[in-house]
Amino acid sequence: MNTINAFTPFGWPIIIYLTLAGLACGASLCAVVFLRTEKTAREGQSYVIARTALYVALGSIVLGALLLLYDLQSPGNFYRNFSEFNPSSAIAWGTRIIAVFIMLCIYSLFLLHSMNSQEKTSPIGPLLTGLLIFFALAVGIYPALVLGQASIARPLWEPLLLAPLFLLLGLDSGFALVQLLTFKKWQEDTLEKIRKLDLAVIIGQIILFALLLSISTFSEAGMNRLLFGEFSLWFWIGVVLIGWLLPFFFSFSHSPKKNTIILTQLSLLLGAFALRAVIVFSGQGPQAFIGS
Template identity: 30%
Template sequence: MTSAFHFDSLVWDWPIAIYLFLIGISAGLVTLSILLRRYHPQEGTSHSRIMRTTLFIAPSSVMLGLVILIFHLTRPWTFWKLMFHYSFTSVMSMGVMLFQVYMLVLVVWLALIFRDEVAALQQRWLPKLTLIPNLLARLLPFMRPIETLMMVLAVLLGAYTGFLLSALKSYPMLNNPLLPALFLFSGVSSGIAVALLAFVFGPKGEQHSKELHFLHRLETPVVWLEIFLLAAFFIGLWLGDDGKLRALSAALGGGFWAWWFWLGVVGVGLCLPLLLKAVGWGKAQLHILLISGSSLCGVLLLRYFILYAGQMTVA
């Protein structure tokens, strides 16, 4: 049976799109948090709404994405072999290595930021275990280089989701050098949307207003950068060889995935948030909920579009 979601050349299906979406949220949130701490250090503390959102969402979205990926494998019980047997010629193996380093540094970085909360939990539940507070105290002078390393890892993880698809060299649309950059900045866009949603509910305050201002300043430029990268992505296909031209025609020349792109990715994910902000929306709770929800929906639909439409044409 051949349909938009089932065709002969399909290798990776919808769970991979969810996995790419979740990884992008984690990388985007961490990137935002580090930018907040670098440019607004007074706001980037353990009391920050953005930092607390990153504390809960960044690690859990990665773990959920990996669980989805593991159970999507043909033999999920053999996944542990990838955790210890690395191949520098395999994009998947390099990705597993990146995930391990990313999670390790992420836990250390978050523990240093929330060290007072960690110490309080340790005193309450494990009062005799002084190893963790002592270790954090020793690592605290190295906070700046650890944060720089965390930023590099977050950018690499966000771009990796694009490299993973571009490694499918037999698919002209996916074998595109702009794909990692497109996925990186769409991941940052999803991180902004998740962070904004955290402000919809909860108490207001002067610090939170400054954080909201920081997010709103980034929101529109990131969307425009996404639009530029999308345009460059398709122009590259249009100026490419016969395989890329066929891929472009299959993706945007009509049919289910063309409608998916124009109505979902462009309409809901890009134009609607920009339009609502242009007419003065974006500060009330309902406005933030609508704009952020549209942005998140657009990022998810983009992952689906690139994954499925990219596999319709084989070189």
Template identity: 30%
Template sequence: MNQIWGSMEQYSTVVWHWPIAVYLFLAGLSAGAIISAIVVKWMKGNDVSSSDGIIKAGAILAPVTIGAGLCLLIFDLTRPLMFWKLLIHYNFGSVMTLGVLALFAYFPVVILFLLGVFKKELIDNGPFKFLAPVADFALAQSKMIESITLVLAVGVGAYTGFLLSAMNSYPLLNTPILPALFLASGVSAGISANLVVGLLFFKSSTGESNVGYLHGLDVKVIFAELFFLFILFVGMMYQGGATAHVAGAALSTGGLASLLWIGVIGLGLILPIGLNFALPHGVKHSHGFVIFNALIVLVGVLALRYYILYAGQTFVG
């Protein structure tokens, strides 16, 4: 009898595990939260952002979630105390390097946005009075900062997809549609998180135009997410050969297929769309339903990140 020495994990195709899935979720949520907050501010005419709960929610969620995601990513490294080397050694042909640079620029601007929105709470009446000049600059240059933040947030939201699509030997990951899918799902998660935090902690009301606007926008983004997911698998099927075999296995094999059909498509995509079309106006715009709808969308987006990461590494042809 042949003996195999060591752990069986060394023979597994899965290299990136659940902390990476959570990081991908948090990074997308951060980008989506700030994108949706800025869109609301621009499209709905909220010149005084500190008075709006949805914009407050985006301002605080963006840095908190990306910070938590980066901490998780660092601790998942084989040598976490050496993470600083990523900040000084660059390879501009690497997607990882471009992502690090985008995050390096993204984090300071979302902090500026936060200081501008929470100037009264954190600086005027809070413990950070020494940051008053920075907050004044953030308010004076708000349009410029918001424009830069929006561009960087789109980059961060799509970067998570580009990072996985650069894995050439994994057919489910090596597809150009993945960045668009991750950006759309990240925006959906950000909208949902803003609604939950705005309604629960910043006294927003479902009667406010901003809440209704974001709630309706989320349904449209979910449609886009469903479309991109459909295109991903149809494109793989039309490629034929090993790629089509991988797509078929990923759609039908084991617990990962169940996660896709039940958790991602059923719970995270079809259920929110169906409820928003089937329920009467008064119900689907009620406080409880908006929060419930947002929570199931968040669960669906997390399930999508987990599914793509694990299925992409498990089904390799």
């Protein structure tokens, strides 16, 4: 699966990167939520969660960028990504979006660390919040546009559907990881809200993925490979069972216990990774090519 050829140019490093970019998007939006809407009353707990979320976002995107660098076949020319600019290339925009996003995360973390513990207002003002939201969304969406630029050759990668799907995957995995890391600091009512959101996100994923398979001109051979062939285990176990059914089942549990919540969040994380792997791998390959 990792052979570089005309059919599968994107392998595991790209899939892991896509997952990390999604995590960065979701975690930074989680930080914004805790900084702007849950502030003051929680005796500083919100700031701890927001700080952790920003560290997750920063760590994920930096690790992802390093993976992209590793995946380059001619890394010595990496600087060309900055010295040359092709406005029609989603990657060209993405490179710059990542750079600004990293700087925003670092600056926000600096402000959070240097704030006075007695302060009641968020040290991150509306402008910085707006920028964080904008660039977090851009980090979450642009990978879908990168794949979408190949949609002439690889019909499964329909950008109009991939963009919201990747955003949903990023949101649920980002919130899930932050929740796993700061579980004890979350309030009961917030957990309840997140549980309902998880449910909505899973339903959204299912609808978007079903639309992707039905609307795009994805070949019958590619569909068979996805549902019954090479990627069927990834799809049925990784996506359907772990990513959709388990969290869906847990979200109906009336008294959220620690173990249930941890299992739900882990399922969401694994499911998001599996769905990206399925989309990237089954979108490639000879069977997925136009004309097949």
